[in-house]
Amino acid sequence: MWLGRKSARERFEKEAERVFPSVLGTALRLTRSREEAEDLAQEAIVRAFEAFDRFDGTNFKAWVLRILTNLFINKYRRRARGPQIASLEDENVYEPVAEQDQEPDAQLFDGLLSQEVEEALGKVPEDFRLAVILSDIEGLSYQEIAEVTNVPVGTVRSRLARGRAILRRELEHFARREGYLKQGATE
Amino acid sequence: MIDRLDIHAWVDGELGESEQRALSQAVQADPALRAEFHAIVLTKRILKSKAEVPDCREAWRRCRPRLREIERDRKIEHFVGRRSWALCGAFALALVVGHVANRTLGSGLIRPSDVASMSSMLVPVPQPQTSEPEKLRQWAASAIGDAPMNLQPGVCQVRGIFAGYGKDRRMIKLLLRDNLGDFTIIAVSGASSIDKLRPLPSGGELLSGTLDGKPCVAWMDSGYALFVVGNRDYDSLARIAASTKVR
Structure with a gap:
């Protein structure tokens, strides 16, 4: 019996170590504080281990990210920095990602630094940001994002679209400010 | 009429083959949809390629002892939980044996x-x-x-x-x-x-x-x-x- 327990912990550690960069990265992008992110990530891993018996064995990363998200919502959200969704109406309005129906020039954004991209992402309201992080950085499917964030798939779709549109706008703002993108280049 | 959310779904690999085909044709035919498609692809690519990978070695190193602590606590709880009656019985028996031994061996x-x-x-x-x-x-x-x-x-x-x-x-x-x-x-x-x-x-x-x-x-x-x-x-x-x- 004890051997079984030991191997369960070892199995968990192996899986957890693999997904830990995603867990910590998501925590960092949600809390925007290294200290809080480490606490949140660690607590999520501990909770996951405590509930490992109940893991259905499908997608470990999505499962741990769901625990992390719930923890964040319940414990950290009130203290978290950054904009949040103003209202449901905001959430459901479609905002095009492209500006002025023009195809973007990819090279214009290539000069952006990782830090600037992260900063732009930080300006996206929290729920939209979470959808974008889970989809575009962590590679989760809509269904998995819906389960992680506890919302319907339709809401995930609209949050992703809004999140990307806001992110795109922020990226462009950074690109202009840093001179990668000339004023009026896409206007 | 094209639902623009479907363009996101297409980029994210969430559409079936027939839906993709229909959407592809619509996007090719409409410059605005084409611009939207490329903007989504670009935003997604920029984010994926530029997102920082945090150094998590130290945080993970601090996390592992907590897992071991939980495992140790569980082992103790498991042992006590499964054998509580046996432990109580053994303790009671030890008390009785000690008392009897004291009365017999130590009585003189x-x-x-x-x-x-x-x-x-x-x-x-x-x-x-x-x-x-x-x-x-x-x-x-x-x-x-x-x-x-x-x-x-x-x-x-x-x-x-x-x-x-x-x-x-x-x-x-x-x-x-x-x-x-x-x-x-x-x-x-x-x-x-x-x-x-x-x-x-x-x-x-x-x-x-x-x-x-x-x-x-x-x-x-x-x-x-x-x-x-x-x-x-x-x-x-x-x-x-x-x-x-x-x-």
């Missing part, structure tokens, strides 16, 4: 400290109102009963006798006086050995030590532990013991 062991406390439970044996030596000898012999001791009326004077039971043992305590002063002889029945006293160097089977803060010598005879106690030297007590012993 006499300590001077026990004798001192037990002797406080004794009551005086009524003394006859006579000065006739024979009647006094009979009274003393009757009180002593089967305790293996000889009293020499010519050598010492009996000042009083106490008898009774302490810890289920019969005890007799004789208050005596000789030419050196007062002393006491105590006999305790049901004894197998005497503890906490050391052998008297010149005393053969005699043991020596203190009882209730006074010097004493002691010996075993016929299931009795006998103590001679008095404020005098051990040789003097040993001489009394030698004369009291039943030969």
